[in-house]
Amino acid sequence: MGEKLLTIEDIAQAANVAKSTVSRVLNNSGYVGKETRERVEKVIAESNYTPWVTARNLSKQMSNTIGVVVSEITNPYFARAFEGISEVIDKNDMNIIFCNTDRTPDKEEQALRMLQEKRVRGIIISPVIDYDVPEKAKLFRSQLESISAPTVLLDAPVDLDLWDGVFFDNFDGAYHAVKAMISSGHRQIGIITGDRKNKVVRERHRGYIKALKDSGLKVDPSLVFVGDYTVETAYRIGKSMIQAGMLPPAIFTANNFTTIGFIKACIEEKVELEKDVSVMAFDKLDEYDIFGLKYNRLERDPRAMGRMAAGMLVTRIQYPDMPRSRKIIPSKIVMCR
DNA sequence: TTCTAGGTAGCTTTATGCTA
C-alpha cells in the first residue's frame, strides 16, 4: 500500500492558509504577501509536494501536453524529426506523449483516440494511410476532424490538402536524385522500390521514371526491383542481384532501410561502392558515417522538419484562427566524388 | 486605492444512494 498523496489542501493546512493561496503561490499569480509565500514554499519544499497534473488539466480543461504520432520509430529519419520536435516543445514548457503506429492504420486510430481522451493541446502526425485510396482518406479525414486539438501533418504526401503541415515533394526529390546520377555519366540505373500501393513509394518511383525519360533513357523493367522498404527485403534483393550477376552499374535505393539492406549485401558480397556499383540513397544514413561508406544521397534535414512542425503547432495553439500553413522542406543532392 | 487572502463554482468521471 502506498502512502496517500499530498494535495493542495494538505499544504494549505500545514501553511495555515487557504488552498487558493497555495494555488497562487504555485502558479505565481495574483497577490501573495512575501511572508505567506515563503511559508507556503517552505511547506512545499519540506513535504516534496508536487501538483497533480490530472486535476490541473481537469480544472483548466486542457493539458500542457502534445501528442506525436509517427508511423515507424525504428526509422532514424523519424527519430531525428522527433529530436527537432522535442527541442521546440521543451522550450515552450510543454510535454510530449509519443505514439508509434508501426505503419498500422488500426494503431494510428487507437493513438489518435487516446490522445483525444488525454485532451492533448495539439497533435503532430506522420500518417500511415494512403491518400490515394478514397475511402481510407475519407476515414482519416473524418477522424482528424473529430479531434478538437490542432493538428500538424508531418512528412505526409505533398498534395494532401488537410490542416497545417510540413511536407516533402517525393516526386521532385527522386527526380533530382536520379538526374544527378545521369549527369555523373550513368546510363543504366536500377531502382529498389517498395510496395507501389503506397503513395510515397509511387511518387519516388514516378520521379525515377521521369528523370530517365527526360534524359532520353529507356526504362528497363529488369532494373526495377520491387521490395517493401525494409532492410531485410532490400538485403535479399541485393544479394540475389549480385549473385545472379544482374547488378546494374548504378542503383537508386528509394528509402533509408532499402539503402542499409542493399549496402549490407554489397559488403558481404565484396562489391565495392563507387567502383562496382554507384548508389544513390534517399536520405542520409547518419549512423553509418563512421564506416566512411561511399554513397551518393538526397539529403533532407529531418530535425529541421521536426522543429518546423512543432513551431507550426505551437503557433496554431496560440492563434487558432490563423490561415492554414504548409511548408515544403528543402533537400540537396550530395555526390560522394 | 492597492494589496492580501479566503471562499467557492466548475471542470469530468465515477461511485454511491435514492426512488419508482
Next chain:
DNA sequence: TAGCATAAAGCTACCTAGAA
C-alpha cells in the same frame, strides 16, 4: 433493476471582504 441525482476527487480562476 433501471434511471436519475448527488458527492467526491484536486486544482484553477474568479469574486469578494478586510486591512493598510
